[in-house]
Amino acid sequence: MNDSKICISCNKPVEENADSYEVFEKMHWLCFHLEFEHSGDPDRACDDVSCPWFHIQILKDKLSTLGYDPQGIIHEAIEKLCNEALQHNK
Numbered sequence: 151m152n153d154s155k156i157c158i159s160c161n162k163p164v165e166e167n168a169d170s171y172e173v174f175e176k177m178h179w180l181c182f183h184l185e186f187e188h189s190g191d192p193d194r195a196c197d198d199v200s201c202p203w204f205h206i207q208i209l210k211d212k213l214s215t216l217g218y219d220p221q222g223i224i225h226e227a228i229e230k231l232c233n234e235a236l237q238h239n240k
Contacts, residue, residue: 155168155171155176156176157176157177157178157181158175158176158177159177159178159181159182159184159185160177160178160181162178164176164177164178166178166179167179180202183198183200183201183202187200187201188201195207
């Protein structure tokens with residue numbers, strides 16, 4: 151028997167929070183959040199403290215306050231990931 155759980159919103163397998171599949175109305179947590187909890191533009195942070203965009207904005211603001219460039223940090227991480235992939239493929 152196949153007990154894979156498919157999100158009714160995006161049709162992709164629910165893996166990370168499969169134990170909460172019914173709680174989130176047969177969706178990924180993020181799909182549920184965007185469908186029922188998120189207010190306003192889905193590409194911007196909302197007032198829900200569990201919103202991932204809210205968390206990202208807080209972290210970016212804190213990095214900037216500490217004198218770091220959030221975009222620079224992301225660029226470095228992407229470069230590192232690409233370099234590791236290149237090394238792995240050699």
